[in-house]
Amino acid sequence: MKIAIDGPAGAGKSTIARKVAQELGFVYIDTGAMYRALTWQALQNGINLDDSQALAELAHSLFIHFENNLTQQIFCDDINVTEEIRMPHVTGAVSRVAAHPLVRQIMVKKQQDLASVASIVMDGRDIGECVLPDADYKFFLTASIEKRAYRRIKEMEEKGYLLDYAAIKDEIAARDKMDMEREVGALKVLEDSIIIDTSDLTVDQVLTTIISIIRKG
Numbered sequence: 615m616k617i618a619i620d621g622p623a624g625a626g627k628s629t630i631a632r633k634v635a636q637e638l639g640f641v642y643i644d645t646g647a648m649y650r651a652l653t654w655q656a657l658q659n660g661i662n663l664d665d666s667q668a669l670a671e672l673a674h675s676l677f678i679h680f681e682n683n684l685t686q687q688i689f690c691d692d693i694n695v696t697e698e699i700r701m702p703h704v705t706g707a708v709s710r711v712a713a714h715p716l717v718r719q720i721m722v723k724k725q726q727d728l729a730s731v732a733s734i735v736m737d738g739r740d741i742g743e744c745v746l747p748d749a750d751y752k753f754f755l756t757a758s759i760e761k762r763a764y765r766r767i768k769e770m771e772e773k774g775y776l777l778d779y780a781a782i783k784d785e786i787a788a789r790d791k792m793d794m795e796r797e798v799g800a801l802k803v804l805e806d807s808i809i810i811d812t813s814d815l816t817v818d819q820v821l822t823t824i825i826s827i828i829r830k831g
Contacts, residue, residue: 615640615733616748617828618741621755622790622801624762626812626820630755631737632686633821638735638828643680643728645738645745646708647688648721650699651678653711655690657703663710670716678724702775709789715798718744722799740799742807751828754807755820761813762786 619631635642661668681687687696725745742752763783770777793801
């Protein structure tokens with residue numbers, strides 16, 4: 615079985631996708647983390663984020679993989695980058711990297727390869743349309759920009775970062791615009807998407823809703 619969970623930044627996709635996978639005994643694949651890992655490596659290498667060819671070459675050569683212990687860890691080649699890819703400088707750059715059609719083509723193939731070997735839950739921006747168009751279920755999680763900004767600030771505060779609410783709200787709005795307007799793999803609601811607004815729902819409420827839909831078939 616293949617379950618796609620799409621939506622904008624801060625809607626709760628990764629948290630929910632991880633819990634859905636745990637509940638069903640499926641493999642969880644965080645495609646956003648894969649783009650973040652690529653972005654982190656590009657920044658480490660000093661690659662121009664507007665250089666599509668250089669980014670595509672890096673995406674092709676980079677071995678990105680997940681390991682599951684108590685929590686899921688992501689590696690670039692042999693380097694554990696789980697924490698590094700969540701830092702503000704990576705967050706602010708990832709949409710630029712993900713906007714390149716050549717990069718997306720390579721990354722989508724990597725994601726499809728990962729999805730070919732097991733029942734999976736995959737989250738991102740274009741999973742239902744580009745990565746898993748044949749997914750058994752396509753969910754689209756959304757939330758108000760105010761709620762998403764609040765969640766982002768809370769997440770970073772727990773890691774010791776103090777962020778400005780207005781700046782984060784503007785950053786999320788800009789990221790939404792870039793994600794929705796990119797040439798390939800744009801963020802969009804599909805005709806067969808099941809839309810869930812998470813603004814006023816707890817994680818458990820969203821999880822219960824999704825599991826109920828899947829089990830009803």
